Amino acid sequence: MFTINTIDGNNRMSTQDLLERINAALAQGETEFYIEASGQHDIGGPLWQPEGKPLKFHIKNAGQRVGSMCLPGTEIIVEGSSSADVGWLNAGGRIIVKGDGGDTTAHCAAAGTIYVGGRAGTRSGSLMKHDPLYEAPEFWVLKNVGSFAFEFMGGGIAVVCGYDSQQFESVLGNRACTGMVGGIVYFRGTASGISAKDTKILALNEEDIAYLDGKMDDFLTAIDRAELRRELSHWHEWQKVVPLTYDERPKKANTNMYSFRTDEWVPGSIFGDVCEDDFAVIGMIATGKYRRRVPVWENGKYSAPCEFNCTASIPSQQRFNLLREGKIEEAYRLVLEYTPFPGSVCGAVCPNLCMDDCTRKTVDISAQIGKLGRYSSEADLPMPENRTGKQVAVIGGGAAGLTAAWQLARLGHDVTVFEADEKVGGKMEQVIPRSRLPQETLSREIARIEKMGVAFKTGVTVDKAKFTAIKDSHDAIIVTTGGHTTKVIPWPGHERIVKGLEFLKAVNKGQKPEIGKRIIVIGCGNSGMDVAVGAYGLGAEQVTCIDVQRPAAFDHEIDHVKSLGAEILWPVFTKEITDQGIITQEGQLIKGDTVIIAIGESPDLSFLPDGIERERGCLKPANNSSIAPGIFTAGDTVRPGRLVDAIGAGRQAGLAVDAYLQGTTFTLAEKARIPAGRISAAYFKKCHSCDVPEANSDYNRCISCGTCRDCHMCLKSCPENAITRTVGENGAEYTSDPNKCIGCGICAGICPCGIWNMEPNAEPLTFYK
Structure with a gap:
């Protein structure tokens, strides 16, 4: 048994410190406690043991709320009396008070058992309740209870034994069971002042006697008063209080509210000088303009x-x-x-x-x-039906440029792509290993772009003069030359470094650049992993990849490189490149015959006219992707990124150029995430x-977030049949009839895709003058 004494000399332990000490002991596996308290609150709940073992508390001098929110598996034994709120919100614990319980004992109890070996105070048992999924709460008192006991009781069982209570006019105090709507109260002795509007007093039946007889021994043993068994078992001395049924309760006269307000009330109402009273009587359930909330079918409003x-x-x-x-x-x-x-x-x-x-x-x-x-x-997509006659040049045939060209060609413009390499495709063609991107897939998709009407001019190097000539012969230009200048940090010996981008381009062209047997790759992004794979393909025996931070490559790329035998080291800070390898800032030598760097690329923008704004070596376009009148940009010329980033930027640039050619303002539609x-x-x-x-x-597994999957669940679940399904050009649509809808929100609650939303009813009520 774990013992806690809350008094140390003249110092008293605070409630917070006591509860923290109990929790710490629980975490260490303790299950039984003896607590010498000094009025601390909330001892005994809500607590649980990590392994699910039962907990037991022996408490002296407990303060308020002992056993508050007590959970199943916890037993609390209070020696002597306790103050207010014993077992408040009891959720399943067994609480035994061998003396008196204070005011509001068992208040709001919802489960479990509370035994009091003396008297209980005012409002004890009030708001007791019973969830049918669990056993009903039980509350037993040996003697009597104070006034307003079992007020608004909604469920559970209470037992007041009336022992040593002859001097009291009522063992249930004054005004007991007011507002009682559920549960049952057994009592022995005299009771008066019980609410006759809410309850009735009955004699016990066999089922009642069986319950009391079956539980009495457990109660008396728990409070150490087993000798009272015979005295408390004269069942003719017992009665019970139960709530009136609905039919038994007194009813008010059925008044026609409209007649009262129009015929008997103040003409025009007492606020007739400021209000136009329509004399409508709004019921508990309303339709139309009197609903507090209305359903809105928001199909496609949000992004999945x-x-x-x-x-x-x-x-x-x-x-x-x-x-x-x-x-x-x-x-x-x-x-x-x-x-x-x-x-x-x-x-x-x-x-x-x-x-x-x-x-x-x-x-x-x-x-x-x-x-x-x-x-x-x-x-395939169909060719555009109409041609605009507008000429657009795209400088750079990578992911961004080809995406922009694709979008513009689909819109009917004549597009020419100028590419410095012998093939279009950018890094998809020149850099990414064929093991990751099959050649036939890329070739087929580039052919589809050409089939849409895009013209390719390859082997064209654009300088300032060529750029001016292109600009003069086209209605708009998109600059998407990407980043093809490998970044090299000027460490001592950096002239020995092989540029990763050039290495990958050579490998993809079928060339065999000369490398040693031991390769060091600086940079552990996806490009670095591609370099490592390429090195092994050329016969390298050992590849070491280093980086100053956690590798940024995809996990499956890293795993693949490791499976080939590569070693990945980080954080490693390079100090010098030598003919033996790399010397780190710590002075360590990483041996290698060839050092290849792959830490990113920057764009070459030397061909652009002067005066175009730049930032950190990249272009700085406006919101419509323009960098000058009629000149636009996208992709790595703006910000180095992934291919999907370049595609998104290329599409945006293509649509922006289309708006420019039509003389309209480009706005990119953005949707919030659902x-x-x-x-x-x-x-x-x-x-x-x-x-x-x-x-x-895999379409059945897709939840279709934010887009209706036409599952009919709202249609079938609406209790008022207020929802209608129609099929139009855009597929199925659902509407709610305001004259039937009661604003219950079932449609929003049951929709798996989040299409229905409940909003405050904004329909104005004409009321004030």
């Missing part, structure tokens, strides 16, 4: 987490909805409105941020969004990884 996280803003939940409806080709084509590279990027090299916060992860596993892109690699609390993922059955279907069949 997948769409919100995707920097290309691809609405993947809409793709799954189309697949669910059997519109397969339409689903595959939808993604082409946002990116021309669903197979190359979404389905191959993208980190698939769309899947990171997929709501389905709260149930089991993310919907298979990334792999879904592969099904769109061969899809609040997680509006999604009801609990409606979806959990599955295991072995049950996850192929991506194009």
Whole structure:
């Protein structure tokens, strides 16, 4: 038994310190306590033992709220009396007070047992209640209770034994059971002043006697008064108080409120000088303008987490909805409105941020969004019906430039892409290993862009003169030359370093750059991992990748490189490059024959006219992607990033150029992410990884956050049949009839996708003059 004495000389332990000490002992495995208290509050609840073992407390001199919110598995024995609120909100504990209980003993008790071996004070047993899912609370008192006992009692069982209480006019005090609507109170002896409007007093039946007889021994043994068993078992001395049924309660006269207000009340009402009283009587349940809340069908108002996280803003939940409806080709084509590279990027090299916060992860596993892109690699969109005659030049044939060209060509403009390399595709073509991005996938998607009408001019180096010539012959220019200048830190010996981007370009062209057997790669991002894979492909025997911070590469890329035998070290700070390898700031030598750096790239902007604003070596466009009249930019020329970032920026630049050519203002529609609390993922059955279907069949697992999946749940659940489903050009739509709707919110609560929202009723009430 763990003993705590709360008095040390003249010092008294505070309630907070006592409770903290109890919790600390519980965490160490203690289950039985002897507490020499000195009036501290809240001893004994709510507590639980980490292993689920029962807890037992022996307490002397307890203060208020002993056993407050006590939980199942806890037993509290109070030696002597206790002050107010014993067992307040008892939730299942067994509380024994061997002396008197103070005021409001068992107040709001909802479960468990409370035994008092003396008297209980005012309002004891008030607001007791009973949840039918649990055993009813029990409250036993040996002697009597104070006034207002069992006030507003809603459930449970109370027993007042009336021992040693002959001197009291009522063992239940004055005005007992006022407002009582549930439960039962057994009492022995005389009782008066009990509310006749709410209750009735009855004799015991056999079931009552069986209950009292069965529990009496436990009660008397607990309070150490077993000798009273015979005296308290004369059942003819007992009665019970129960609440009146609805039919038994007195009813008020049925008054026609409208007649009263129009015929008997003050003409025009007592506020007739300021109000126009319509004499409408608003019931407990209202429709129309008197509803406090109204449902709003907000289909598509918010972005799903997948769409919100995707920097290309691809609405993947809409793709799954189309697949669910059997519109397969339409689903595959939808993604082409946002990116021309669903197979190359979404389905191959993208980190698939769309899947990171997929709501389905709260149930089991993310919907298979990334792999879904592969099904769109061969899809096509129709050519534009009308041509605008506008000429647009795109300088740079990487992800951003080709995406912008794709969007502009679809809108009917004539687009020419100028590329310095022999092939378009940017880093997708020049840098990313074929093991990550198959050549046939990329070639097919580039061919689709060309088929849309985009002209490619490769092997074209753009300098200032060439840029001026292009600008003079086109209505608009988009600069998307990317970042192709490898960053090299000027350490001593930096001239020995091989630039990672040039190394990867050579490997992708089928060349075999000369490297040693031991390779050191500076930079552990995805490019660094690509360099490591390329080095092993050229015959390297050992690759060491170093970085100053935690590696930023995708986990699966790091795992792949490690599986080839590479070592990854961080944090490592380089001091010098030598012919033997790298010397760190700590003086350690990391041996290597070849050092390759891959810590990022910067753009070459020397061909642009003077006066264009720049920041840290990059361009600084306006909100519409423009850097000068008729000149726009996107991608790594603005901010180095992922391919999906370049695609999103390229699409935005393409749409901005279209607005410029039409003489309108470009605004990019942005949607807020749907609040997680509006999604009801609990409606979806959990599955295991072995049950996850192929991506194009994963539509039933997609929760369709923020977009209606036409499940009919709201339609079938509305208690007033206020919801109507119609099918139009945009698919199924749901509306709520205000003359039937009562604003209960069931539609919003049951919608798994978060489409219905309850808003305050904004319909004006014409009342004041």
